[in-house]
Amino acid sequence: MKKTDRSVTIKDIAREAGVSISTVSFAFNGTAPVAQETKARIFEVIKRLNYQPNSAARGLVTRKTNNICLFTPHPASDFFSFSGNSVFSDLLQGIGEVIDQKDYNLLIAWDNIGHKAKTPKLVKLMRERAMDGVLICLPSHDSSVIEELSEHQFPMVIIGTNDRKNRINSVDVDNYDIAYRNAQHMLRLGHTRIAFISPGPLEFLVCEDRLEGYRDALQEAGIKYRDEYVFIGDEKERSGYRAADSFLALKEPPTAIVSGRDIQAVGVIEYARENGLSIPGDVALISFENTELSQKYDITSVTTDLYEIGKEGAKLLHKLLTRKKDRGAQNVVISSELIVRGSCGAKART
Structure with a gap:
């Protein structure tokens, strides 16, 4: 063959x-057996001609793209953003390390905010064969997309909430259990007026799980659930500040707050400082995530290791992509730990 451009x-x-x-x-991708002599001849030609495979063309033959999609809430929503979000950075690092080792590419996608398309983005990507599998981060109650992917037996893993019905592969901490234990911790410290800040809108399953855990802990202790003790927060410090303002203006204010995020807990602390209140003296505080903020502001918080969640989610998805036999859904629960600091008052009482 003559050499050309x-x-x-x-x-x-x-x-x-x-x-x-x-x-x-078959020889190049290992998708079917090829006689050793034939394979050797093929690879000799590949080397001699300096063949560089085109990934798109290879995908047409193998029906694989080597793309994994991370599907997230829209970054302009009140619940999720990329900029300055150390929790998302940890998640991304965990995912990235695994897919890099497995020689996959990572796509990040989300649906448009404010209106619903006829065909959701995720379904469109599946139909166009733009990806081999998907990690769905922080799913909402709208499960129609997940159901459609399931009907097509499309490889997917949910991260950011645990599928307690064991129908779909998932990796997360047990958000219900952590919220339950956080409320119990405050109950053991003698508090009966305990408020809750949701990490975001209740349309997201992780937020509903945490609210349910908080509510069940109160019910088990014989304490009536109060709507005025629940504030729907977001990913900003200001939402914790507004929650504290709402709670502490009540005729019967709470003496303890279960914050949905460390950044919200910082907002509570800023409100207390501006209004001459003591934490934990006037209001005790406990949170989720155990980020650097919790260490800086001495906040009692529970670890929710997003790096480990991302890593295990990517590993599980790779298993789905490579295993030959179908198995039941796997629900991986990442362990969490309560780190007691000064904000809850437990140190002073021990």
């Missing part, structure tokens, strides 16, 4: 080796 194609390899295009593909 055009790229060498799989057809060229097949012609030079005297085999079919599919045989070259």
Whole structure:
């Protein structure tokens, strides 16, 4: 074959080796057995012609893209953003380390905010074969997309909430249990007026799980659930500040707050400082995430290791992509730990 400026194609390899295009593909991708002598001849031609496979063309043959999609809430929502979000950075690092080792590419996608398209983005990506599998981060109550992917047996793993019905592969901490234990911790310290700040809108399953855990702990202790003790927060410090303002203006204010995020807990602390209140003296505080903020502001917080969640989610998805036999859904629960600091008052009481 004469050397030209055009790229060498799989057809060229097949012609030079005297085999079919599919045989070259089988040898190159290992998708079907090829005689050792034939394989050696094919790879000799590949080396001699300096063949560089085109990933798009290879995908047409193998029906694989080597793309994994991370599907997130829209970054302009009140619940989620990329900028300055150390929790998301940890999640992304965990995912990235695994898919890099497995030689996959990572796509990040979300649906448009404010209106619903006829075909959701995730379904569109599946139909267009733009990805081999998907990690769905922080899913909402709208499960129609997940159900459609399930009907097509499309490989997916949910991260950011645990599928307690064991129908879909998922990796997360047990948000219900952590919220339950956080409320119990405050109950053990003698508090009966305990408020709750949701990490975001209740349309997201993680927020509902945490509210449910908080509510069940109160009910078990014989304490009536009070709507005025629940504030729907967001990802900003200001939401914790507004929650504290709402709670502490009540005729019967809470003496303890279960914050949905460390950043919200910082907002509570700022409100207390501005209004001459003591934490934990006037109001005790406990939170989720155990980020650097919790250490800086001495906040009692529970670890929710997003790096580990991302890593295990990517590993589980890779298993789905490579295993030959179907198995039941796997629900991986990442362990969490309560780190007691000064904000809850437990140190002073021990």
